[in-house]
Amino acid sequence: MSQLNTVLNELLQIVPRYKFDSLVSEYKNDRYVKYYTTWQQFITLLYARMKKL
Secondary structure: OOOOOOHHHHHHHHOOHHHHHHHHHHHOOOOOOOOOOHHHHHHHHHHHHHHHO
């Protein structure tokens, strides 16, 4: 079975997850998060921007 990479997946590969997580930890962005993490918000905004184009 062949594997298909979506456009969203290819855009997410540009941003290294470990670097993103280290910045989130450094600035304590997820300090009061209960459900919707910074990474999930980033994916949502990226998808919304992609849909707008």
